Amino acid sequence: EAGVTQFPSHSVIEKGQTVTLRCDPISGHDNLYWYRRVMGKEIKFLLHFVKESKQDESGMPNNRFLAERTGGTYSTLKVQPAELEDSGVYFCASSQDLRDRAAFFGQGTRLTVV
Amino acid sequence: GENVEQHPSTLSVQEGDSAVIKCTYSDSASNYFPWYKQELGKRPQLIIDIRSNVGEKKDQRIAVTLNKTAKHFSLHITETQPEDSAVYFCAASKNTGGFKTIFGAGTRLFVKA
Numbered sequence: 627e628a629g630v631t632q633f634p635s636h637s638v639i640e641k642g643q644t645v646t647l648r649c650d651p652i653s654g655h656d657n658l659y660w661y662r663r664v665m666g667k668e669i670k671f672l673l674h675f676v677k678e679s680k681q682d683e684s685g686m687p688n689n690r691f692l693a694e695r696t697g698g699t700y701s702t703l704k705v706q707p708a709e710l711e712d713s714g715v716y717f718c719a720s721s722q723d724l725r726d727r728a729a730f731f732g733q734g735t736r737l738t739v740v
Numbered sequence: 741g742e743n744v745e746q747h748p749s750t751l752s753v754q755e756g757d758s759a760v761i762k763c764t765y766s767d768s769a770s771n772y773f774p775w776y777k778q779e780l781g782k783r784p785q786l787i788i789d790i791r792s793n794v795g796e797k798k799d800q801r802i803a804v805t806l807n808k809t810a811k812h813f814s815l816h817i818t819e820t821q822p823e824d825s826a827v828y829f830c831a832a833s834k835n836t837g838g839f840k841t842i843f844g845a846g847t848r849l850f851v852k853a
Binding site for chain 2: 685717729
């Protein structure tokens with residue numbers, strides 16, 4: 627079974643540019659989550675999709691962040707325009723059963739804004 | 741707001757010794773507590789979890805305990821091995837008002853051979 631896949635693995639962009647991160651969840655997993663870990667701190671929740679619908683987006687930092695999951699399969703997280711404080715590792719996770727909140731993580735995308 | 745405190749931030753043990761990582765959570769409605777292990781350069785992986793209707797769970801060398809009254813939960817690793825070296829994250833979530841998981845800041849465990 628293929629795991630959660632994220633692209634790219636690393637991205638270095640300049641302040642003010644746009645970056646789009648992609649997450650392919652495990653096939654059949656309706657639940658998809660985005661998280662971010664900044665500078666060795668906790669992994670912070672960003673949002674939760676159930677299929678194509680945003681179930682909870684309370685963790686999104688501001689309106690420079692836009693997440694989509696068209697068709698309920700893969701998801702994208704766009705940052706526009708990027709700021710220095712957006713640097714960190716962005717994780718995606720998916721689960722089939724809501725009792726398993728975020729059982730399978732992707733390898734993360736390390737975003738560096740310079 | 742909701743938060744999870746995790747201690748210690750760094751833990752160094754000799755191979756064969758036990759390691760204990762402790763977490764506290766603030767939201768009394770939390771009912772699911774997973775633990776993740778992240779090895780260097782790899783993805784966080786779920787290693788064990790516990791639900792609020794259980795006080796303790798064990799899987800080979802790892803065990804978790806939950807004290808709902810005190811809002812504490814802990815990870816215990818016995819007979820540590822060098823391959824146990826990693827960052828461990830505790831987390832808490834609930835099934836009301838959304839399903840987001842709140843993570844601790846992580847514990848970097850070093851097991852010295």
